[in-house]
Amino acid sequence: MSRKKAVCILSGGMDSSLSSYIAKKEDGYDIIAVHFNYGQRTEKRELKAFRNICEDLDIKEKYEIDIPFFTQIGASALTDKTIEVPTQGVKPGVPITYVPFRNGIFLSIATAIAEKEEAEAIFIGVVEEDSSGYPDCTDSFIEKMTSAINQGTKESTKIKIETPLVKLMKRDIVKRALELNVPLEHTWSCYKEEEEACGVCDSCRLRLNGFKEANAIDPIPYKD
Template sequence: MNKKAVCIISGGMDSALSAKMAQKEGYEIIALHFNYGQRTQTKELECFRKIAKDIGAKKSYEVDLGFFEQIGASALTDMSIDIPTGGVEEGVPVTYVPFRNGIFLSIAAAVAEKHAAEALFIGVVEEDSSGYPDCRESYIEQMQKAINMGTKEETDLEIKMPLVALKKSEIVQRSLDLGVPLKDTWSCYQDEVKACGVCDSCRLRLRGFEKAGVKDPIAYQ
């Protein structure tokens, strides 16, 4: 029987690489995407579908989580809060969505249990991330313990974070090495046609490509 992995895929570069690594490790892929009212929801979904096809996902889930808009408190889901474009903020950025990864991992665990998957891949990056508390390795490790305590005895899920210690330039390079379709990934927080180039996520991405010495294949304003 094939070993199975649930891959959380946002449509961004990090999760695309994480899923490609799962494929290279020989896992049968169950692709999982969340629509949570984020500004670039349509574009991210389009990218997810292309990535899932590229990695030959055996099953895909597109889960709608409308309650994130009700909760608000993030510039990604509350249109009255501006996306910062001035560079690094102090503390946790306003683009942080409250407990997003915790909620994503909980749903992913349910999907993994259904399919008897043994691994769950998430593309969190600690060192080069935007200061989100739910991207820390120590937090994900605790979630793994909690998930295995709260599921059936035969469920023994490992949450894999293959990018957690990488820099963005290393992610770009590894993506190129493994043939990740970077043209089909999206990082911009606020625009869906052409990336803005000035939000935190665009800055991180552009800096990564620059340090890797290659040109980003997506269009910028």
């Protein structure tokens, strides 16, 4: 009897890593890990984190996919070096670090892989309440994408998009990660730096605040 399979979109960040651990350790899926190199500032460091987490979870099936066009369209501080990464804290509205329809594109590619691999689920570590205002991290977006991908695939293909973290706050994510022994020292969240995390971009601020509220110490290095 073949085991059930799930495609996990794994950036190497804390959220996607925890989501992958939940898929394997709690839900019992064999994991096919998918990572995207899309010209983000910390592309090399995120790829290293992805490979480390795959090793930690003993994942054999993995895809490393290049999407160069994000740097062509720019429009995001993550992919356009002429736009500064904001360091003044989270503000109302969609931030300049939003990459246009990134999760929609990621999910579309993951769907093609899931259909080929006959996987029944796609795990993505989106977080609605703590997502810095990204429109492609919401429950309603995921619900509509689920409908679209099942409409646009073979009738025999039935795929669920699983978002185990979508309603959690960052402190809860830290706590769950510690409970599941996720090697957080292997994860990377910083938008700006690859050697030592900057500590001041939106992603670092959310991460550090999550550890603080969870009464835990973040094991990755930060600039003084």
